[in-house]
Amino acid sequence: MKTLVWVEHDGITVKDATLSAVTAAAKLGEVHLLVAGENVGGVADAAAKIAGVGTVHVADGALYAHALPENVAPLVVALMADHDAFVAPATTTGKNIAPRVAALLDVMQVSEVLSVVGPDTFTRPIYAGNAIATVKSSDAKKVLTIRGTAFEKAAAEGGSGTVEAVSAATDDAGVSRFVGSELAQSARPELTSAKIIVSGGRALGSGEAFHDLIEPLADKLGAAVGASRAAVDAGYVPNDYQVGQTGKIVAPEVYVAVGISGAIQHLAGMKDSKIIVAINKDEDAPIFQVADLGLVGDLFKIVPELTEKL
């Protein structure tokens, strides 16, 4: 089987999510890549070094900048004439594009694949991960999004793919335009690739408390900062901090949940973490049912003391 993997990038570097998608695609067969964007020659060269990849198709042009799905989906569809599966990481970009590709190909997508059981059989989470479905696709071509935490990352170096410009150029659909973005600037590791995450919940009560309590602890541990939906809704932290069923799915070595109750929607995003540490004043909080280490008490006392003693 020939697979085409969507390379997630920021114009400069290949994002880690791509590497998990490559591992998943390799279970299906040959791995080829698509790099789409504007001035992405450097990204394509980097992508060609990913272990085990064949051709790196590069579509470079203003109409592919910002990965607008209206322009990118027809490009993928054109390349799919020569591939059997389209594999994208289940990032917001992958989720935006893959279903549009699937519908254009008249294929039913399989979302958030956790494992490849066979060429047409996959497992995926449903009901916020409270059930795992094994599903079988009868479509001739496959369209899959891959849950990053479920697959090892392919080696970013050691490969020798051939970079090839896409010849079958597509037109600008002309119905959508990128206006701008507000991307969080942070010296901390990204949530989805961090080894340690410190997350705060509603109990923090303010953005200042995040700044004064959660951030110093995260700095001490070299950790990324996450949050529950309640903390995001309340405006303590930006939306991209949200961990959970409808936020980011994470599986770090250590997840520290501070003042988070452990609603199923939150657990869905972090319960595959290796070690879970919970700090909560309510000894019956559901978070303790999944925590390896639990400490009952007031976070406003515990967190500064912990930061100090680490």
Added chain:
Amino acid sequence: MKVLVPVKRVLDYNVKPRVKADGSGVDLANVKMSMNPFDEIAVEEAIRLKEKGAATEIVAVSIGEQKAQETLRTALAMGADRAILVVADGPVEPLAVAKILKAIADEEQPGLVILGKQAIDDDNNQTGQMLAALTDWAQGTFASKVEVADGSVTVTREVDGGLETVSLTMPAIVTTDLRLNEPRYASLPNIMKAKSKPMAQKTPADFGVDTTPRVTTVSVAEPGKRQAGAKVADVDELVMKLKAMGVAK
């Protein structure tokens, strides 16, 4: 401008899903069902557009069993003007839902279709994007802000790195994220009024759509369970344990 809002009946988000003993699926017998939370946000957004004068009519659509009528009545009670129920027994997957919605969009000619970004049962996050592909319209997914002006809609999207804003030519497809709005509760008088609002009944065959699944469920299992660990007495013990685990130096 007409706004089309597809709404799905799902297991209430407060109910803990239980996998059936025979592994055929999740047990939905005698459990509370509600409108998918993201679809409540979609209905609310449509109503706000109407209140602002940007929309003139709101049509709610559901594809599902007869009981999905309740979900549509909820949408009507919130403020939708009329409803279309497409009766289908058994699961209808996003591709087929999108094909039915495409046929309805052809008939209704909406300026916007507002869907939820994902249904909290199957968590597919596909239907809106698929509908956008089939209609060849622009899409603004995971919206946290929607502004309509002069034949275009500006959508602020929640993306992995933060926020992104796109401007789309209408008609267009929008899918909702959590921060778009806080949906209203239907008032009692409005619940009464909703009973007399029109609700059409159709079948997938009326739209020439074959709903035979392309992806079939082989089995459904419980995920691996985590064992709850130990509680520690104080910060010193926590630090000691973290050091023993190699987390802290």
